[in-house]
Amino acid sequence: MKQLIELEINGRAYEIPINPRDLLVDVIRKKVGLTGTKKGCGQGDCGACTVLIDGEPVLSCITLAIACQGKKITTIEGLAAADGKLHPIQQSFVDHGAVQCGFCTPGMILTSKALLDKNPKPSEDEIKRGIAGNICRCTGYKKIVEAVSAASETMSAEEVK
Amino acid sequence: MNNKPAQKRFVGVPPMKEEFTQVGKSVPRIDAPKKVKGEAIYTGDMTLPGMVYGKIKRCTEYAHAIIKKIDCSKALALPGVLAILTGDEAPNKWGIVPQSANETALAVGKVRFHGEGVAAVAAVDEETAEAALDLIEVEYEPLPVLLDPFESMNRAGEVLIHEDSPGNILHAGDQIYGDVDKAFTDCAYVLEKEFHTSYVNHAFLEPHSALASYDPQSGQLHLWASSQVPHYLHRQMSNVLEIPMNKIRVTLPTVGGGFGGKGEAASSEFVACLLSRKIGRPVKVTFERNEVFFTHKGRHICHMKMKIGLDKDGYIKAVDFDNTMDGGAYAGWGVVVMFYTASMIHLPYKVPNARARVRRVYTNKPTCGAMRGLGGVQPRFAMECLLDEMAEMMGISPYELKMKNAVESGHTAINNMYVPHSEYKKCLQTAVERSGYLEKHGKLPFGKGIGLAGGYYISGTAYTLYQSYKPHTSVLLRVDTEGGVTLHCAAAEIGQGCTTVMAQMAAEALGIRYEDVHVVLGDTELGAFDLGSFASRLTYAAGAAIKEAAAEINQKLKEVASGMLGCRADQLAIKDRKIYSMYESKKTIEWEKAVQACVNSVGALTSIGHYSPPRRKGIDLISGNRVQGANIGHSPTFGFSCQIHEVDVDLETGRIRVTRVTEAGDCGKAVNPMSVEGQVEGSIMFAMGQALYEEIKLDKNGKLLNPSLHDYKTPTAMDMPEMDTNIVDSYDPTAPFGVKETGEGAVQPTFPAIVNAIYDAIGVRFTELPITPEKVLKALKEKKLVKSSA
Numbered sequence: 001m002k003q004l005i006e007l008e009i010n011g012r013a014y015e016i017p018i019n020p021r022d023l024l025v026d027v028i029r030k031k032v033g034l035t036g037t038k039k040g041c042g043q044g045d046c047g048a049c050t051v052l053i054d055g056e057p058v059l060s061c062i063t064l065a066i067a068c069q070g071k072k073i074t075t076i077e078g079l080a081a082a083d084g085k086l087h088p089i090q091q092s093f094v095d096h097g098a099v100q101c102g103f104c105t106p107g108m109i110l111t112s113k114a115l116l117d118k119n120p121k122p123s124e125d126e127i128k129r130g131i132a133g134n135i136c137r138c139t140g141y142k143k144i145v146e147a148v149s150a151a152s153e154t155m156s157a158e159e160v161k
Numbered sequence: 162m163n164n165k166p167a168q169k170r171f172v173g174v175p176p177m178k179e180e181f182t183q184v185g186k187s188v189p190r191i192d193a194p195k196k197v198k199g200e201a202i203y204t205g206d207m208t209l210p211g212m213v214y215g216k217i218k219r220c221t222e223y224a225h226a227i228i229k230k231i232d233c234s235k236a237l238a239l240p241g242v243l244a245i246l247t248g249d250e251a252p253n254k255w256g257i258v259p260q261s262a263n264e265t266a267l268a269v270g271k272v273r274f275h276g277e278g279v280a281a282v283a284a285v286d287e288e289t290a291e292a293a294l295d296l297i298e299v300e301y302e303p304l305p306v307l308l309d310p311f312e313s314m315n316r317a318g319e320v321l322i323h324e325d326s327p328g329n330i331l332h333a334g335d336q337i338y339g340d341v342d343k344a345f346t347d348c349a350y351v352l353e354k355e356f357h358t359s360y361v362n363h364a365f366l367e368p369h370s371a372l373a374s375y376d377p378q379s380g381q382l383h384l385w386a387s388s389q390v391p392h393y394l395h396r397q398m399s400n401v402l403e404i405p406m407n408k409i410r411v412t413l414p415t416v417g418g419g420f421g422g423k424g425e426a427a428s429s430e431f432v433a434c435l436l437s438r439k440i441g442r443p444v445k446v447t448f449e450r451n452e453v454f455f456t457h458k459g460r461h462i463c464h465m466k467m468k469i470g471l472d473k474d475g476y477i478k479a480v481d482f483d484n485t486m487d488g489g490a491y492a493g494w495g496v497v498v499m500f501y502t503a504s505m506i507h508l509p510y511k512v513p514n515a516r517a518r519v520r521r522v523y524t525n526k527p528t529c530g531a532m533r534g535l536g537g538v539q540p541r542f543a544m545e546c547l548l549d550e551m552a553e554m555m556g557i558s559p560y561e562l563k564m565k566n567a568v569e570s571g572h573t574a575i576n577n578m579y580v581p582h583s584e585y586k587k588c589l590q591t592a593v594e595r596s597g598y599l600e601k602h603g604k605l606p607f608g609k610g611i612g613l614a615g616g617y618y619i620s621g622t623a624y625t626l627y628q629s630y631k632p633h634t635s636v637l638l639r640v641d642t643e644g645g646v647t648l649h650c651a652a653a654e655i656g657q658g659c660t661t662v663m664a665q666m667a668a669e670a671l672g673i674r675y676e677d678v679h680v681v682l683g684d685t686e687l688g689a690f691d692l693g694s695f696a697s698r699l700t701y702a703a704g705a706a707i708k709e710a711a712a713e714i715n716q717k718l719k720e721v722a723s724g725m726l727g728c729r730a731d732q733l734a735i736k737d738r739k740i741y742s743m744y745e746s747k748k749t750i751e752w753e754k755a756v757q758a759c760v761n762s763v764g765a766l767t768s769i770g771h772y773s774p775p776r777r778k779g780i781d782l783i784s785g786n787r788v789q790g791a792n793i794g795h796s797p798t799f800g801f802s803c804q805i806h807e808v809d810v811d812l813e814t815g816r817i818r819v820t821r822v823t824e825a826g827d828c829g830k831a832v833n834p835m836s837v838e839g840q841v842e843g844s845i846m847f848a849m850g851q852a853l854y855e856e857i858k859l860d861k862n863g864k865l866l867n868p869s870l871h872d873y874k875t876p877t878a879m880d881m882p883e884m885d886t887n888i889v890d891s892y893d894p895t896a897p898f899g900v901k902e903t904g905e906g907a908v909q910p911t912f913p914a915i916v917n918a919i920y921d922a923i924g925v926r927f928t929e930l931p932i933t934p935e936k937v938l939k940a941l942k943e944k945k946l947v948k949s950s951a
Contacts, residue, residue, distance in 0.1 A: 035206035036199015038417075040366045041450040045870035048366055076199030090197035094189045097835040100843065101656025102196030103366040103417030109197060128878040135870060137365055137418055138656050140842035141878040 005069050009034065010078025018065050025049045025060035028075060036076035036106045040135070047134030050107035051075050057114040057133075076106035079113065088158065089113055092151035093144070100138035108134045112148045120156050124149065182737055183669040184898050187835035191661045191680065192415070192654065201415040204370035204387045205447045212372070213243060215436045215446040216290035217428060218280040218297045219455060220272040224308075224525040224863025225322070226301035227271045231280055236296035241289035244439045245297070246281040251435050255397040257390075257425045257530075258626055261331060261492035263323060264528075266401055266431035271304070273322055273490035274527050275863045276455030278428045283436040283444050306863045310464065310487040310522035322490065322523040331488060331521045332496045334790050336503045338575040338781050339514030344479035348470030352551050353481075355466050356543040357929040358912075360487075360857040361850075362459040363532055364875050367417020368450055373433035374443040382409045382438070386430050389419035389653045390693030395685050397426040402434055413683030419655040420847070421531035422458050424695050425493060429456075454857065454868035458530030461498050461521070462487035463539035467506075469547050475555055477566050479514040480506045482540060486521040489528035494535065495521045497626075497793060501536025504794025506544065507574040509585050509617040509801055510566035515575055525863045531695060533847060534908040537618055542930070545614035545913030550926060558602065559613050559917070560593050567615070576788065577780045578795050582893035582901075584827035585801035589615060591825035591887050592803040598823075601807075602921060608810050610922025615803045616909025619796035620829075620902040621698030623774040632771035633698070635689035636706035638667065640714055641765035642757055646671065647679045648707070651688030652699055657904055658836040659699050665832050666704050666898060670711030672735030673752060689769060697902035700832060701797060702772045704897030710770030717766055722755040798893050800906035802826035804845065806882075806914040810922045812941065815934030817853055819882040819915060827891045829901030834888055841886045841907040848911030850876040856931050 002017045009032060016031050028037050028051065037060060040048035044062035051060045052074040079087045086094070089112050099105050108131060115122060115130035122130065127148045128141070136144060195201040220226065233245040248267035256262025267278045280297050284290035305320045307313040313322070313329040322329050345351055372385040382404055388394045391411045399406045416423065429446040437444040448456070468481040484502050488495045503517035552559040564586060572580040593599060593613070601611045625633060637649040648667050654660045664678040671678075681687055692698070715735055722740040723730040726748045734743050740755050742748035759766060779791025807821040822845055831837045854874040858866040867873045892899035912930060920926045925940040 029206070034199070035202070038203070038367070039205070040368065040417075041870045043450065043869055043871060045450075046366060076197075080198055086194065086197065090194075093197050094193040097187070097189065097839045099190060099193040099196050100658065100839055101366065101418040102192070102201050102415060103203065103656075105196050106199045128881060132877045132879045135364075135366065135875055135877065137363070137420070137847065137875065138843045139839055140844070140846035140884065141881045142842045142884050143839055145878065145881070 005066055007065065007068055007073060008071070009073045010075060020066050022065045023061055024051070024063040024065045024068055027065040028060060034075050034077050038103055038106060040103065047111065048104050048107045050110045050134065052110050052114055055114060055117060057111045074110065076110060079109065088154040089116065089148065089151040092147040092154065096143050096147035096150060098139060098143040098147035104134055104136040108136065108144060112151070116152050116155060121152055181669055181898070183665045183675050184832050185830060186665065187833055188661065188665065188675060190658055191664060203367055203415045203417055204372055204385050207372050207385060207414060209372065209374055209443040212443040212445055213283050213285055214287045214290050215281055215283050215432050215444045216287065216294055217278040217432055217446070217452070218282070218294045219276050220268070220279050220299065220301070221276060223272060223301055223303050224275040224306045225273060225304040227304060228268060228279060229300040229302050232298040233280065235298070236282060236293040239289065239293050239296060241285040242282060242293045243285070244283045244436055246432065246435050246439065248279065251401055251431065253401045253403065255401050255426060256492050257393055257494055258492065258496050261496055264491045266428060266435060274525050275865055276527060281432040281436060283440055306525045308524055308526060308859060308863055310485050310524055313522050313524050322525065326523060329523045331492050331523060332499060333520035334500065334503065336517045336576065336788050336791055339783055341479045341481050341514045341516040344514040345470045347472070348478050349473035350471040350551055350554050351468065352547055352554065353466065353468035354547060354928060356546070358460065358463045358539045358542060359851065359930045360462050361855045362454055362457060362857060362873065363420040363422035364870065364873065365418030365420055365422055368448040368453050369423065369427045369429045369456065370445070370447040371430040371433040372443060372445040373437040375434065375437040375441065377441045380404070380408055382434060383412065384409065384430060384434055385412045385414055387416050387423060388413060389416065389423040389655045389695065390425070391651055391653055391683060391685050392691065392693055394426045394430060398430065398434055401431055402438065410686040413653055416653065416655040419694065420533045421535060421695065423655065424531045424693065425458055427456055450870060451868040454865055455527050457489065457527035458493055460532040460851070461529040461539070463502065465539060465543050467543040467547055469551060471551055475557065475562050475565050477510050477512050480512050482506050482517045484517070484519040486519070487524050487529070488521045489524055489526040491528040493528045493530040498531065498536045500790035500793035502540050503790065504576065504578065505537045505540040507576050507578055508580065508799065509568050509615055511568055511572065513575060526859065533844070534618060534905040537616070537909050538848065538912055541616050541909045542912040542916070545910065546916050546926065549612070549917040549920070558599060560589060560598060563615055564589055575782055576791050577778060577782050579777060581798050581895040583799065583801055584889050584891040585615065585617065587889045588801050588803040588825040588827050591889050592805045592823050595885060595887065596805040596823035598805050605921065608812050608922055610918040610920065611805060611807045612914045612917030612919070612921055613803065613805045614910035614913035614917060616906060617799050617801045618697055618902060618906035618909055619794065620701045620798045620800060621774060621796055622696050623777050623795035623797065624792050625692065630773065632690070632773045634691045634702035634706045634772040635769055636703060636710050637689040637767065637769045638710040638714055639765060639767045640756055642760045645679060646673065646677050647681060649681045649688045650691050650703065651685050652682050652691040652703060653694040654682050655694050657694065657840065658833065659694065659703065662700055662832045662836065663703050663707065666707050667711065669898065670708050671714060673738050697800065697905045700900050700902065701896055704900050705772035706770040708770065708897050710768045713768035714766050718755045718759060721759045722750050725750055725755065725758060798829065798896050798901050800826065800828050800902040802906050802910060804910035804914040806918045808915065808918040808922055810919060810937060815937035815941065817919060817932060817937060819849055821883045823885045824907070825887040825889050826903060826907060827889050827901065828903035829891050829893045829896055830899035831888045832898065832900060837888055837903050838886050840903045842884050844907035845884060845911055846876050846881065848908040849915065851931065852912045852915045853931050
């Protein structure tokens with residue numbers, strides 16, 4: 001029952017044989033081999049599996065891969081610049097101590113990116129609301145909120161997307 | 162009198178307090194860039210050539226039942242299934258505490274909780290493995306289910322959860338110091354109450370994962386696992402598989418949080434290893450989220466009675482503590498956690514008479530174990546709430562009462578627990594001043610409140626689970642011209658930041674920069690011995706081992722440099738990548754040059770440093786008698802802290818919102834202040850969730866009702882209060898680099914601070930967690946009724 005689909009991930013087109021029931025998270029992790037996307041609950045509760053689909057944060061553990069054909073998927077591996085320089089949000093997470101165990105980090109950063117793309121200068125409350133679907137058990141969120149806020153400053157100054 | 166000359170520094174004389182260049186800096190985490198890029202490899206991300214997948218068949222019908230029959234024939238016939246494992250094939254019992262080992266890789270003979278593993282499958286892919294699970298047929302004979310510890314003790318004559326545990330009690334102990342009953346008769350104020358804590362899970366974000374590769378030719382087993390105790394895992398694996406430890410290698414890839422929940426071995430690890438040995442191929446077992454809840458090993462549910470007596474001036478004269486702990490189905494860390502709860506009544510106040518009567522009871526629930534701040538938060542909840550109420554009885558501020566009784570440096574508790582250093586009073590003062598507690602307490606409008614609580618925690622244990630003098634941590638340093646400086650230690654980085662902190666301490670001790678140090682952790686073959694990441698032990702223990710190892714390297718380098726510089730080795734100092742004479746500033750050489758000269762003549766420099774905690778006896782200071790379990794709780798030093806929480810209680814919905822938290826902590830010298838803040842902020846939210854939202858629910862048959870992150874409610878960013886955390890100036894002169902702990906101390910005051918704040922807001926003293934809106938509404942309703950009838 002396998003069929004071949006084409007997925008565009010981080011600007012590259014992949015031809016992948018899948019089952020129609022395959023979830024996007026499993027396809028990204030196992031078939032494409034991009035393991036930066038994490039699976040924390042498999043039920044759409046924790047946000048660790050967040051990827052961007054056409055710029056929107058989507059929970060890849062409750063999304064069928066087959067439904068993502070023709071869409072632009074961005075995973076955490078697609079965020080840094082071509083020369084390896086960190087995206088300002090990534091850099092800000094490093095600088096502000098917003099990373100501890102790191103398991104929520106890829107999803108948290110992608111959710112933040114979607115937020116800042118829509119709302120370049122969010123208030124603290126807007127940031128909290130924006131990342132409310134991503135659970136972090138290590139940091140208590142404070143340094144994450146600070147990191148996103150600082151990144152918004154840098155990005156506005158540098159006009160980075 | 163003019164005291165100024167004392168300020169003058171003498172050249173060449175080391176300062177009284179060490180001056181640091183690497184320790185005390187908020188440098189970013191070494192492992193952060195890989196994590197933000199998604200390049201950090203967790204166990205679940207790994208694949209090996211020929212790797213297959215393992216899945217566990219769990220009993221989801223009963224919480225207590227005899228296994229009559231397991232029929233695997235249909236599952237084995239499914240194409241793609243490679244092997245099936247049942248409990249009988251690995252009957253050796255394992256346990257983190259050797260004296261109470263009673264768990265098996267998979268259930269043998271009977272299941273004791275809902276979700277216990279009974280069989281496992283190895284198959285070519287996860288889908289096939291899952292399909293095979295459905296084909297395994299298990300026949301059970303149900304047994305009565307005991308879910309309450311008191312019922313479990315009462316019905317032990319009729320139902321035993323473990324044949325060898327009469328009364329359904331794992332262990333019980335009394336620790337009596339002084340004459341508690343007599344002391345109470347002399348007290349001006351005595352208060353006794355019951356407190357109950359809830360059934361909560363760590364909910365770390367990365368589910369357990371294990372990848373095992375057994376090589377049938379060499380008999381060597383390599384296990385990659387998401388664990389915080391590689392050594393204990395290593396040892397248990399050796400017991401269960403009957404393979405000598407030197408044929409097993411445990412490696413930790415990146416670990417996605419632990420909080421104690423990965424502080425024992427897990428069935429994922431045993432099953433992966435056993436299946437791999439069976440089929441000679443690598444096997445990976447990654448848990449689904451509900452399996453994390455079944456495996457559990459979370460916080461012990463404590464049913465406590467505490468009684469405190471104060472003299473007329475408010476000095477604590479006696480504490481009486483009775484604790485019945487609901488431990489779930491197996492022993493786990495149970496005995497240790499139990500004796501911790503007993504020891505935790507001795508600090509952070511001076512308690513001249515103390516009695517603890519504690520017991521840890523089996524029930525048919527997923528097993529409780531170690532969870533951040535283990536054994537501390539439950540008695541702390543009781544003690545800090547009682548003292549808050551007693552201050553009210555006396556008509557003084559809780560702050561005053563706590564300051565009066567707070568321990569100071571050099572205190573020896575009645576159970577012989579020695580506190581070399583304490584800045585607890587400074588913590589209380591700082592938090593009170595910064596929060597405006599004294600101005601707000603008792604004066605806020607109805608529905609708003611402010612509450613204070615203090616706490617402390619150990620900085621590692623003074624005992625091991627083995628009766629030996631084996632050092633708890635060893636650090637191997639290697640310095641050469643190829644690898645630079647490499648630090649080898651089998652310690653576990655679980656996100657707490659030990660990699661960075663160890664690099665900073667090693668750099669400080671070697672006189673170089675933290676970026677110069679390659680830290681190799683989490684591998685029992687590459688690293689020197691370490692007990693694991695628990696008991697807030699690693700910074701202190703690794704710091705001591707690093708200092709010892711570095712001293713030897715430094716000595717060798719100084720000897721070489723002394724020849725190069727033409728001065729005496731004992732007059733040389735090493736700092737900031739330079740070796741220089743303390744007396745002749747011109748005599749300086751680059752550190753690297755000395756290394757080169759050394760390596761070119763005698764080869765790479767290596768040294769190993771060990772840390773053994775001071776051995777202290779848990780004795781009764783009055784009688785001199787040894788008290789059972791009383792060396793548990795002793796620590797080389799202790800961290801202290803104070804939290805002040807401000808809450809809003811919604812009088813219509815009963816919802817409690819923590820709006821602001823002011824914290825002040827004595828973590829000794831903060832090696833990395835940014836990491837300390839991260840630990841403290843994380844601790845506050847972690848404990849706040851348990852105080853207000855989190856609870857595992859079971860139905861009357863013991864079935865878990867909410868084993869998911871959807872129904873088990875952890876705090877989100879929306880619940881985050883404003884947090885003002887403060888590191889008070891502290892330096893423990895008995896500790897390496899002056900350090901203590903922060904990883905678990907910061908969870909201690911949260912429950913009582915919130916509960917005391919709720920009392921300040923609505924005049925209701927809650928004694929049972931979590932404090933849900935339902936409970937608040939019920940209490941408000943009762944309060945109004947009482948008022949109207951009065």
